[in-house]
Amino acid sequence: MNVYSINKGIGYASSGVEYAQKYRKELFENLEFDDYYVFLNYLSKNIAVYTDLLGYRHNQVLWIYNVLSHRPTQATTFTVDLFLEKFARETYEILNQTSTSLEIKVTGTQRYKIWLLKDDLIDRVDYIVNGHLVNVSHYDRSLNNIEHFSDGQLVRRTFYNLQGEKSFEQFYTDRAITVTFIDNQILYGKMAFYQYFFKVLQLEKEDAVIIDRPLDVIEGILPQLADQVRLFSVVHAEHYNESLSKGSHILWNNNYEYIFENAESFEAIIVATDRQNQILSSQLRKKTMIKTIPVGYINEISRKRSYHPYRLITASRLATEKHLDLLIKAVVDAKESVPDLTLDIYGEGGERSKLEALIQKYDxxxxxxxCGHQDLSQVYPDYSGYISASTSEGFGLSLLEALGAGLPLIGVDVEYGNREFIETGENGIRFERTPLRDMPEQLAKAIISFYEQQLDKKGRVVSKQKAKAYLKANVAKRWQDLLEKGNELNEN
Known part of the structure; x- marks a missing residue:
């Protein structure tokens, strides 16, 4: 049996889905099957740059464009010197050079802008004529693909095999796939392209396919995979809109709606908490097995006892939905009552500059x-508590990591992770969800109450006790039971 986890994209600022896959990969390491991680989106950077950061082996990573080009996932080794060899008989002039790029002029109005990864390794090369972008060449160990532009718009990509021969071409309108020419076949649209890819994979009946990002993917591949492989889907977020659901009419999260409408095609739908299992089980008209498996795990429970009083930590993508701006305002307000209070925010994302400006605004x-990206495993125990302002956490991997470090927690009273991990007055505080305009006040009150009740001290024992269920061996056993004994469980 092989196990394939299906995602779309990946980048530097990975989301909870990517980290859930990372944890799953680590849980599978001692189980008796091979696991692979499929990425379906076009990526402008060598995928190995991103997957290396999360510890994937290259042979585990199946990027659709590499697979169909008969290329392995591999580190970038193509250098500036190798690229410049093509101009050995021509003169070129270096116009500008920095640590991240090199711009050269060849003849007339032709220019190349070489974008670098590190150590003179090439990421991509822009070819510019008369100030207009003509094409962009992307490299790993050799030329991987070329993007062609017309009037500033992407119109075509050409993909190459390891011998430098053209493998296939794909055409676009408004950056959407219109047609793919590959292996003497013409594939119209994105779904036909995906279907061809899964045909090339030659999946076996006993193979398991785990869908992590179904939106704009599952509609195309379900008819091909149903009854042909063992299908699973993982729910990574709130699966429905509670406020807009009435009686038997459920307004599903559109990421999972197609899954739920075709639930009978899946051997199991996997959720992260027992509470979500109960709710989803009561809502599904088309029944299938629903299994609770945490999306993460902890290696060990911290034994460290000393920490910095009044020092809070949060960790997430720097994204709007995390409400870090409201958290910053709350900490500023709470500091009037807790003078030694500090907050360290770990993670990267598109909101960084706005958050920096906000911190400056409040002096x-x-x-x-x-604090950017860091390995937090040895960092968490130094803090007195973990705090989150997110109102839409499906599970909360960073919450789990903090729990394993023995940290008491402060979070909004929302499904699912917060209610799974936080017992108000025992190992932290769940504060009432309010309109966003009122959240800083609620958060500030929760912070003040947290320290007044000395939960930073009393809550550590409770957090460590709760963390035991999420030890690696315990979570791996759940996956093993599902994947290796799934058919037997279904019969029972």
Whole structure:
């Protein structure tokens, strides 16, 4: 049996879905099957740059464009010197050079802008004529693909095999796939392209396919895969809109709606908490097995006892939906009552510059810091508590990591992770969800109450006790039971 986890894209600022797959990969390491991770989106950077950061082996990573080009996932080794060899008989002039790019002029109005990864390794090369972008060449160990532009719009991509021969071409309108020419076949649209890819994979009946990002994917591949492989889907977020659901009319999260409408095609739908299992089981008209498997795990429970009083931590993508701006305002307000209070924010994302500006606005840079990406396993125990302002966490991997470090928690009273991990007055505080305009006040009150009740001290024992269920061996056993004994469980 092989196990394939299906995603769309990946990048530097990975979301909870990518980290859930990372944890799953680690849980599968000692189980008796091979696991692969499929990525379906076009990526402008060598996928190995991103997957290396999460610890994937290259032979586990199946990027659709590499597979169909008969290329392995591989590190970038193509250098500036190799690229410049093509101009050995021509003169070129270096116009500009930085640590991240090199711009050269060849003849007339032709220019090349070479974008670098590190150590003179080439990421991509822009070919510019008369100030207009003509094409972009992407490299790993050799030329991987070329993007062709007309009037500034992407019109075509050409993909190459390891011998430098053209493998296939794909055409676009408004960046959407219109037609693919491959292996003497013409594939119209994105779904036909996906279907061809899964045909090339030659999946066996006993293979398991785990869908992590179904939106705009599952509609195309379900008819091909149903009854041909063992199908699973993982729910990574709130699966429905509670406020807009009335009686038997459920307004599903559109990411999972097609899954739920075709639930009978799946051997199991996997959720992260027992509470979500109960709710979804009561709502599904078309029944299938619903299994609770946490999306993450912890290796060990921290034994460290010393920590910095009044020092809070949060970790997430720097994204709007995490409401870090409201958290910053709450910490500023709470500091009036808790003078030694500090907050460290870990993670990267598109909101970084806005958050930096907000910290400056409140003159808070001496007690609120953006700390970027770091391995937090040894960092969490130094803090007195973990805090989150997110109102839409399906599970909350960073919450779990903090729990394993023995941290008491502060979070909004929402499904699912917060209610799974936080017992108000025992190992933290769940504060009432309010309109966003009122959240800073609610958060500030929760912070003040947290320290007044000395939950930073009392809550550590409770958090460590709760964390035991999420030890690696316990979570791996759940996956093993599902994948290796799934048919037997279904019969029972």
């Amino acid at each position: 808070a840079s001496h007690f609120i810091k953006l």
